[in-house]
Amino acid sequence: MALIFRPARPGEAGALSALCLRSKAVWGYDAAFIAACRAELTLGAEDFALCRLAVAELAGQVAGLAQLGPGPGPDVAELWKLFIAPEAQGRGLGRALMAWSCAAARARGARSLHIVADPGAEAFYRRIGASRTGEAPSGSIPGRVLPVLHLAL
Template identity: 40%
Template sequence: MTIGIRTALAADRDALGALKLRSSLAWGDHVEELQALAEAREVPATQLPHVAVAEIAGKIVGFVTVLPADAATHAELEDLFVAPEAWRQGIGGMLLAEAERRARAFGARTLGVVAGERARSFYEASGFRFVKTVATDLAPAARLQKELP
């Protein structure tokens, strides 16, 4: 299985939004809230240049969005989603590595993310450290940060 990584195209936007919602709903948490939340099913067009897409045989199986933050030395991991049928195949780790690479290309020395309880251990296993608890539309979540080499 060969996984390709590329920058998202405008034509990918609907597929990315559908994957984001499907992945979010797969755990069965906050189903009604997610279905009612417009941002749970869309990737803003303005973010597309900052989105890396993972593909297998031309099919999108995941994506990550990393944005330069207000501080010149910080970047923010906005979204990281993998299609449920592709979970546990290393795609999330590949996308996270791509996010870190892109953040360093921005000149960032730190990468931040807000992670729900289910995702927190994934990020911590990758070197992110807990900063504080923050409120989100759905539930309290952890703000995590990683120092980039």
């Protein structure tokens, strides 16, 4: 597997946003749910200015992305997005992007990573050592709560 990490380019915002939505849909959500998530999962100019946004390429194709931003505390980074293209899932890209995210967070002086996850992804984060610390309201679906996890770096 020839996996390459590189910074995301602003001109890729549309394609990367579409990848986020396709990846979200693997959890079995219907079209109305995905439509409700569109605004939250759409990348804009501010995403390229305010955070670290990495793309994983597999065999020359964009296969995933990770977005790392400031967290809720001075030595905490937050994983804003981690999405893998459905056709590339199950090939270790999630773990590879998490390794990139942890390294990037440590380079910024973070000692922990804050993650607000899709309930379907919680098991993945727990397998890599994160622990559940609470719940947070969804930014897309009123009344829905999401697991909050913490990963010591």
